[in-house]
Amino acid sequence: MGVTDLGRSRLGARLRRLWPYAAGAVALVVLLLVLLPGGGSPSLDERAQDVAGRLRCPTCVAESAADSTSPMAESMRVEIRRQLAAGRSEDRVIAWFRARYGNDIVLDPQRQGVGWLLWVAPPAAGLAVVAGYLVVRRRRPPADEPGASAASPLTAGRLAVALTVAVGAAVVVPLLVVGGSGDGSSASAPAETATPGTSSADPSTAASADPVTRAFTLLRSGRPAAAERLARPVADRTGADRPLALLVLGLAQRAEGEPAARRTLQRFLHRYPHHPAAADVRRLIGAAR
Amino acid sequence: MSGSPTGPLTRPRHLRVLLGVAAVVVLLVVADLAGAFRGRADQADGDAPSALLGEKAPTLAGTTIAGKRYRWRPGKVTVVNIWASWCDPCRDEVPLIARFQRAWSSRGVRVVTIDTRDGIDLAREFLAKVGARHLLAVHDPDGRLAVSWGVTGVPETFVVDAHGVVRAHRIGEVDASWLTDEVSRWA
Numbered sequence: 182m183g184v185t186d187l188g189r190s191r192l193g194a195r196l197r198r199l200w201p202y203a204a205g206a207v208a209l210v211v212l213l214l215v216l217l218p219g220g221g222s223p224s225l226d227e228r229a230q231d232v233a234g235r236l237r238c239p240t241c242v243a244e245s246a247a248d249s250t251s252p253m254a255e256s257m258r259v260e261i262r263r264q265l266a267a268g269r270s271e272d273r274v275i276a277w278f279r280a281r282y283g284n285d286i287v288l289d290p291q292r293q294g295v296g297w298l299l300w301v302a303p304p305a306a307g308l309a310v311v312a313g314y315l316v317v318r319r320r321r322p323p324a325d326e327p328g329a330s331a332a333s334p335l336t337a338g339r340l341a342v343a344l345t346v347a348v349g350a351a352v353v354v355p356l357l358v359v360g361g362s363g364d365g366s367s368a369s370a371p372a373e374t375a376t377p378g379t380s381s382a383d384p385s386t387a388a389s390a391d392p393v394t395r396a397f398t399l400l401r402s403g404r405p406a407a408a409e410r411l412a413r414p415v416a417d418r419t420g421a422d423r424p425l426a427l428l429v430l431g432l433a434q435r436a437e438g439e440p441a442a443r444r445t446l447q448r449f450l451h452r453y454p455h456h457p458a459a460a461d462v463r464r465l466i467g468a469a470r
Numbered sequence: 471m472s473g474s475p476t477g478p479l480t481r482p483r484h485l486r487v488l489l490g491v492a493a494v495v496v497l498l499v500v501a502d503l504a505g506a507f508r509g510r511a512d513q514a515d516g517d518a519p520s521a522l523l524g525e526k527a528p529t530l531a532g533t534t535i536a537g538k539r540y541r542w543r544p545g546k547v548t549v550v551n552i553w554a555s556w557c558d559p560c561r562d563e564v565p566l567i568a569r570f571q572r573a574w575s576s577r578g579v580r581v582v583t584i585d586t587r588d589g590i591d592l593a594r595e596f597l598a599k600v601g602a603r604h605l606l607a608v609h610d611p612d613g614r615l616a617v618s619w620g621v622t623g624v625p626e627t628f629v630v631d632a633h634g635v636v637r638a639h640r641i642g643e644v645d646a647s648w649l650t651d652e653v654s655r656w657a
Contacts, residue, residue: 239622252587253622256613263614281528281620283521394642421562421643457556 201311201318208307229262232271236261236278237288242401245288309346393422396429405436416445424453428462435465520620520628520639527630528618532608535585535593540608544634547657548580549649552616552626553607554588555596560625563643567627568602570649579653583607586616586624631656 223231233247238254246257257278264274278286396411408429415426427449434442446466450459522528530542530550542548551567553560564583571581585593585607597603610616619628622641629638629652638652 252613253617256587256617259612260614260617279521280525281521281618282622283620391642422559424558456558 201314204307204311204314208304208311211307212304225262225265228265228271229258232261232265232274233258235271235275235288237286239282239286242403391422393426393429396433397425400429400433400436405433409433409437424449424456427452428456428458431462520636522620522628522636523639525636527628527634527636528620530582530584530608530615530619532610532615535590535597535607535609540582540606542580542582544630545632546578546580547632547653548582548630549653550619550628550630551581551583551644552586552619552621552624553583554586554624555592556588557624559643561596561600563625564597564602564605565600566644566646566649568600568605570646571605574653577657579657581606584610584615584619586610586621587613629653629656 230247233254234245236246236257238244238246238249238251238257240251240253241249244254246254246261248254261274264277265271269277275287392411393415396408396415399405399411400408412426412430412433415422416430420426427445431442431445431449434445443466446462449456450462450466453459456462527542527544527548527550531540534540542550549567549570551563553564553567555561567581567583574581583605587610590609590611593607593609597605597607608615616624619626625643627638627640627644627649628636629649631637637656640648
């Protein structure tokens with residue numbers, strides 16, 4: 182072993198000794214960032230923006246009410262601002278929306294109910310890995326003793342296993358728990374919509390949407406093939422929802438790269454030249470030319 | 471536990487590291503699948519039933535497009551329809567709602583509509599054109615009323631029982647049989 186190798190191995194040993202502390206520091210910072218609220222007192226606009234950013238735009242895919250330009254998101258921002266101006270807290274405003282749109286309206290996982298797992302699990306996993314590493318280190322002989330290089334491979338293996346378990350627990354458990362429970366944290370409904378003593382919702386009274394609305398939802402969720410299947414029968418017969426069916430069908434075909442898309446959209450324009458979406462469709466097929 | 475790094479321990483070490491990495495990958499894939507599965511389940515629902523079902527109906531008050539103050543109070547089964555004159559399916563649906571209102575008002579059923587994010591003149595014009603001037607329409611220029619009912623688009627329709635509890639919800643156009651069935655159930 183040459184002098185350089187020896188120097189490198191000492192440096193390596195020193196680094197190995199330091200990294201748990203570095204990892205611990207990172208975990209601590211993450212924990213603090215997650216748990217501590219920001220300082221200062223934000224303006225009404227900032228608070229409204231913050232609340233809107235925590236709510237999903239119900240008519241969009243993966244867009245917050247703060248980012249979306251949809252009319253619905255705009256109305257949500259108006260209401261958020263009005264409620265904050267009336268002195269409601271951010272959490273109460275969010276609870277107000279949750280009582281009306283369900284838990285899915287909230288974008289960030291709640292720091293209550295089972296949602297807290299999503300916040301706590303990642304830093305906890307980091308700490309667990311560091312703790313595991315320290316335990317393993319204590320058990321093996323010091324780095325400069327003979328046998329150290331043989332012990333470290335074992336450490337790497339254990340570390341990998343510990344990391345696997347920690348990452349697995351951090352990712353899978355909250356996902357399954359939150360995903361499985363769905364409405365687990367709906368206890369915070371505001372007073373004005375508190376459930377009366379009557380029975381709870383009867384699922385059979387919740388009519389499902391008509392095929393075209395469903396097709397539209399599927400199209401917006403990136404499932405054009407399924408949207409096409411649903412929209413086609415409606416688009417092929419006369420009826421009140423035919424314009425939308427034709428439009429959804431054409432857009433679904435377009436999303437799938439089908440040449441028939443253009444024909445369908447032209448049929449839509451021909452039959453419904455004054456439809457609110459006509460101008461956009463004209464632009465769309467004009468651009469594809 | 472002695473020997474050089476290239477000794478007999480090499481294979482187990484690599485095996486362990488490999489196993490560890492493989493396990494991480496498997497877990498990430500499982501997590502991803504779980505997420506995708508959840509997403510797919512959500513999409514398959516099309517529209518989730520309103521969170522308001524079985525709950526007390528939100529406040530419904532404001533100025534009607536005829537210029538009168540209005541505040542809804544429980545006491546009668548009420549059909550609440552949200553529409554706008556710029557919405558094509560609503561234009562098809564409003565005449566049906568108006569007919570339903572005429573047919574059922576004598577049987578103690580109330581029909582209240584919310585005209586959301588609409589020009590008041592356009593809304594008046596449209597109602598006059600389809601012979602539905604009598605329809606009670608609360609004007610909701612900034613969409614706040616619609617949001618307070620958890621609406622995601624127009625048209626949407628709710629049925630509220632006489633105690634003020636939301637009993638049925640429909641996204642998209644309703645037909646006469648849906649209205650009759652739901653209202654009869656709670657009237």
